[in-house]
């Protein structure tokens with residue numbers, strides 16, 4: 001079992017880029033495979049979650065060629081051979097690993113096929129709620145059985161079905177649910193509409209537009225007409241702002257630091273963390289290089305003495321995966337930080353409210369736990385502790401950042417899980433821990449050209 005050992009740093013001066021965006025990589029694998037030709041995808045995230053989705057598409061009849069790999073991890077540049085919306089029955093059950101996104105989006109894709117499929121995942125994924133997708137997909141006529149030990153959980157048995165369009169008002173702000181219904185809607189005759197209670201990441205809608213599949217947006221409602229065949233296109237995945245978030249917090253909380261994160265996704269439905277860190281006192285500049293399709297650019301951040309803040313209700317869906325590391329920033333800030341309306345955190349890879357609260361308390365922070373969040377009174381010095389990630393990648397990485405500010409040596413146990421979203425994290429952590437500053441120190445292992 002691998003672990004991180006982390007000590008406090010006194011300096012952070014660095015420039016680097018982070019691996020490709022996880023949400024966009026899942027979607028590129030799926031839409032590329034549905035398209036009417038060959039799609040080159042660059043900077044695909046070679047993480048276990050996204051490679052599982054890519055392999056799922058291959059098992060469904062949409063193969064890919066690997067152009068470059070990140071050695072030890074997976075494909076970075078690849079060519080996907082789209083099947084013009086005609087998928088075929090896989091020879092075996094499909095493994096979604098640890099990925100809620102992979103399983104829920106694939107369930108939407110497979111709900112309206114004329115062949116059966118089975119989707120399964122690891123222990124964590126098998127305990128996450130799938131009713132949020134089986135309910136709307138069922139309303140469309142899908143026949144999906146949840147055969148997990150826990151009611152409403154995976155494995156999913158998806159029987160052949162013919163779908164009819166629906167208008168669905170989502171009870172929670174979830175981009176996975178929205179995307180599952182829109183993907184199912186591509187196979188239903190007529191107009192399928194999803195209404196979201198708050199703005200959620202809009203990568204599916206933007207990528208559908210890249211593939212010339214039209215969707216319509218009216219207020220909080222997004223509609224799609226079935227029967228459109230995505231036109232093959234090439235796609236470059238920007239760096240993942242959720243991965244950048246770990247270093248942004250480290251730099252923000254260390255006065256005198258300067259960090260430049262290059263070529264990262266700056267989609268406004270994902271950048272709420274920048275607003276929060278600015279409110280806490282970090283100095284930040286965003287430079288957008290390109291705003292066509294998915295905005296991409298650089299973020300420069302300078303550290304400061306941080307002060308606590310309250311997260312706004314509308315910000316929550318747009319920084320949901322960053323909350324564990326925002327909680328670390330809050331423990332390092334002076335004053336109170338209030339994180340409420342975030343009960344979705346309880347159904348992620350772990351119950352991220354309890355795992356964050358317990359980890360921060362173990363390091364000496366003052367934290368109150370609520371059903372839907374936590375309140376952190378920052379400013380107490382953090383001390384080293386041994387933290388078990390419980391198999392949750394965001395917990396492992398967030399507490400590695402906390403360790404950079406704690407007295408003594410913090411040990412994070414059970415860290416293999418970081419490969420689900422951030423291959424190369426430990427390489428970047430090493431460079432930061434050893435206070436190396438040159439950009440070249442932060443490059444990932446060289447990519448081999450096939």
Ligand SMILES: O=C(O)C1=C[C@@H](OP(=O)(O)O)[C@@H](O)[C@H](O)C1
Nearest residue numbers: 023101173174175176177320321
């Ligand atoms: O659509 C996506 O790519 C994602 C949506 C979010 O989940 P929810 O849709 O459950 O909020 C997020 O937590 C996950 O990491 C990725």
Ligand SMILES: C=C(OP(=O)(O)O)C(=O)O
Nearest residue numbers: 098099100101102321348
């Ligand atoms: C919750 C996450 O992902 P998923 O739902 O895809 O497992 C995450 O990446 O933090």
